[in-house]
Amino acid sequence: MASTVLQFQHVSVVRDGNAILDDMDWNVASDERWVILGPNGAGKTTLLQIAAAAMHPTKGSVEVLGEPLGKTDVFELRPMIGFASTAMARRIPKNETVIDSVLTAAYSVTGRWNEEYETIDDRRAQRVLKEWQLEGFADRRFGSLSDGEQKRVQIARSVMTDPELLLLDEPAASLDLGAREELVELLGGYASSASSPAIVMVTHHVEEIPQGFTHAMLLADGTIRSAGPIGEALTSETLTETFGLPIELTERDGRYAARAAR
Numbered sequence: 001m002a003s004t005v006l007q008f009q010h011v012s013v014v015r016d017g018n019a020i021l022d023d024m025d026w027n028v029a030s031d032e033r034w035v036i037l038g039p040n041g042a043g044k045t046t047l048l049q050i051a052a053a054a055m056h057p058t059k060g061s062v063e064v065l066g067e068p069l070g071k072t073d074v075f076e077l078r079p080m081i082g083f084a085s086t087a088m089a090r091r092i093p094k095n096e097t098v099i100d101s102v103l104t105a106a107y108s109v110t111g112r113w114n115e116e117y118e119t120i121d122d123r124r125a126q127r128v129l130k131e132w133q134l135e136g137f138a139d140r141r142f143g144s145l146s147d148g149e150q151k152r153v154q155i156a157r158s159v160m161t162d163p164e165l166l167l168l169d170e171p172a173a174s175l176d177l178g179a180r181e182e183l184v185e186l187l188g189g190y191a192s193s194a195s196s197p198a199i200v201m202v203t204h205h206v207e208e209i210p211q212g213f214t215h216a217m218l219l220a221d222g223t224i225r226s227a228g229p230i231g232e233a234l235t236s237e238t239l240t241e242t243f244g245l246p247i248e249l250t251e252r253d254g255r256y257a258a259r260a261a262r
């Protein structure tokens with residue numbers, strides 16, 4: 001049976017007197033895959049930071065994997081949360097091998113030093129490399145990979161600890177069309193598997209939503225404009241309202257496209 005992995009109640013984040021997130025209520029269940037869309041500055045990254053137990057709200061309460069933030073040891077919680085973002089990737093040393101870039105997630109570090117890894121960690125790292133089509137890359141240096149390959153390493157790293165919640169911050173940003181489609185297809189397969197964790201993905205483009213995503217949230221100026229099952233929450237009308245210009249959304253086989261409406 002599905003359990004609740006994220007529960008936000010009246011969550012606000014205030015910085016310099018401005019509410020970056022404003023009185024937000026949101027629940028994510030273990031079998032849901034959410035996409036978060038919204039204009040620049042809407043509060044998407046802030047929302048992910050809270051979901052990752054990396055930031056506390058100014059007001060309201062948050063439970064992550066059933067643990068109330070502020071009353072729980074976040075160092076115990078964080079290994080259960082996979083987080084792939086460009087900021088995370090910047091911390092991986094360029095000369096780190098791909099296998100070590102993934103393996104070091106077992107200790108929540110970047111840059112292999114003197115940690116002792118067990119055979120089970122090695123096996124799991126090999127398995128996630130295979131899952132993300134990186135088998136041939138284990139001994140390559142992270143810095144020598146293409147953008148698309150680096151993105152797959154980031155995701156492989158984020159699932160290394162077998163998390164119960166996977167957070168993806170713009171996983172397909174800056175990829176060319178081929179690399180984007182490859183990644184979106186892999187993510188679609190992952191999202192569609194019943195054994196995968198709950199997923200929350202931030203993106204700027206509906207074209208980057210993989211098949212199998214079940215829910216959408218549209219965010220603007222720190223407030224939820226629309227949230228719920230993807231077929232209801234992501235429509236031409238809700239995009240138009242959120243982005244403040246007429247947008248036409250089309251959907252085919254679980255993939256989306258958007259353009260300005262004429």
Ligand SMILES: Nc1ncnc2c1ncn2[C@@H]1O[C@H](COP(=O)(O)OP(=O)(O)OP(=O)(O)O)[C@@H](O)[C@H]1O
Nearest residue numbers: 015016020038039040041042043044045046047204
């Ligand atoms: N520490 C801070 N102090 C003041 N303002 C902040 C702080 N952190 C974020 N903000 C502001 O909060 C707003 C939301 O930021 P956030 O990064 O969450 O938005 P976003 O939706 O992820 O944007 P983008 O799509 O551009 O990445 C922005 O206007 C940002 O400038």
